[in-house]
Amino acid sequence: MPTTTMDILRDQPLSTWFGVGGRAKRLAKPATLDELRECLRLDPRLRILGDGANLLVRDEGVEELVVSLAQGEFAQVSVADAGAHAIVSAGAGVKLPQLINDCVKQGLAGLEVLGGIPASVGGAAVMNAGGAFGETGAVVHAVHGLLREGDGGTPRTFTKVQCHFGYRHTLLGIDTPRGPAGAVKDFIITRVDFRLKKGDPAALRKRLLEVMEYKKKSQPLAENSAGCVFKNPTLTDELPGIAVAGRTVSAGMLIDKAGCKGMKVGGAEVSSVHGNFITTKPYAKAADVIELIAQVRAKVQATFAVELQTEVVIW
Numbered sequence: 456m457p458t459t460t461m462d463i464l465r466d467q468p469l470s471t472w473f474g475v476g477g478r479a480k481r482l483a484k485p486a487t488l489d490e491l492r493e494c495l496r497l498d499p500r501l502r503i504l505g506d507g508a509n510l511l512v513r514d515e516g517v518e519e520l521v522v523s524l525a526q527g528e529f530a531q532v533s534v535a536d537a538g539a540h541a542i543v544s545a546g547a548g549v550k551l552p553q554l555i556n557d558c559v560k561q562g563l564a565g566l567e568v569l570g571g572i573p574a575s576v577g578g579a580a581v582m583n584a585g586g587a588f589g590e591t592g593a594v595v596h597a598v599h600g601l602l603r604e605g606d607g608g609t610p611r612t613f614t615k616v617q618c619h620f621g622y623r624h625t626l627l628g629i630d631t632p633r634g635p636a637g638a639v640k641d642f643i644i645t646r647v648d649f650r651l652k653k654g655d656p657a658a659l660r661k662r663l664l665e666v667m668e669y670k671k672k673s674q675p676l677a678e679n680s681a682g683c684v685f686k687n688p689t690l691t692d693e694l695p696g697i698a699v700a701g702r703t704v705s706a707g708m709l710i711d712k713a714g715c716k717g718m719k720v721g722g723a724e725v726s727s728v729h730g731n732f733i734t735t736k737p738y739a740k741a742a743d744v745i746e747l748i749a750q751v752r753a754k755v756q757a758t759f760a761v762e763l764q765t766e767v768v769i770w
């Protein structure tokens with residue numbers, strides 16, 4: 456077994472965009488694949504922390520070993536020429552906004568549609584983060600990482616097709632729901648290869664600014680939140696005046712029409728700018744957010760008979 460100097464830090468705060476919630480009993484910051492494998496041996500149930508932009512940590516904190524991949528080889532990026540394209544290989548801990556900027560500067564197109572989405576590369580891939588302009592999975596070439604099973608994990612690479620990118624869902628990932636029989640699950644992403652088209656840096660910069668401008672206008676970006684709390688539901692029955700059965704509708708619109716905007720529990724509030732955002736005050740507890748999520752879900756269920764599923768991951 457390889458030796459390492461990696462420390463396991465005790466009783467550490469967990470940085471999330473909600474800015475609420477408990478601490479990690481143990482936190483590891485591996486810099487190499489061998490160190491990550493050692494983490495898996497220490498706690499096969501470990502949890503991976505990305506940028507904390509889609510995460511709510513319960514006030515009680517986290518029992519399992521929490522692993523941050525924000526350093527060492529997980530924070531590195533390399534670019535390989537591929538004719539009209541380039542393969543950009545980014546460590547799971549690389550910050551997506553930084554990667555987008557760097558790619559735009561180098562005239563590499565495809566990631567700029569994700570402008571304004573806070574995420575690590577691993578977190579963006581596992582959630583298939585995206586929005587009105589595109590999704591992460593569209594430009595993924597391959598995803599590398601460790602399957603949880605086996606002593607210290609089993610290295611695997613999945614092609615874009617094998618990942619089955621869907622709406623805020625892939626067949627990869629620790630807390631994501633299990634897919635159909637035979638689906639890949641319990642996968643720790645260590646690196647993502649993106650296939651980006653060569654383009655004009657000035658045009659890409661303009662597009663990036665447009666995407667970010669749209670986001671700034673429609674979402675309360677200055678406040679603490681984790682982005683959209685609920686996934687947009689697909690209707691099983693027609694909602695008269697809203698949409699026919701089979702259509703996917705905006706969860707924010709349903710929340711708004713159900714009269715939830717402005718609802719509050721403790722320091723958590725349904726944003727008046729975007730109904731699918733819950734914002735938090737510095738004094739908020741994770742329990743406030745959890746209770747507000749339950750109240751919004753109940754109100755939408757009572758008004759439209761639609762059951763909202765959370766997009767936010769709760770630890």
Ligand SMILES: Cc1cc2nc3c(=O)[nH]c(=O)nc-3n(C[C@H](O)[C@H](O)[C@H](O)COP(=O)(O)OP(=O)(O)OC[C@H]3O[C@@H](n4cnc5c(N)ncnc54)[C@H](O)[C@@H]3O)c2cc1C
Nearest residue numbers: 505506507508509574575577578579584585630644681682
């Ligand atoms: C202001 C704001 C705006 C947002 N706007 C959008 C938007 O427009 N579109 C959108 O899709 N999302 C949006 N989000 C949500 C968030 O940006 C995305 O869900 C993003 O993909 C989360 O990535 P992360 O690295 O922060 O993951 P985290 O929040 O750290 O983790 C989320 C889940 O991914 C898992 N995970 C993280 N890294 C890995 C890895 N390497 N391997 C395996 N599992 C991993 C975690 O274990 C956890 O289960 C927004 C959030 C905020 C705060």
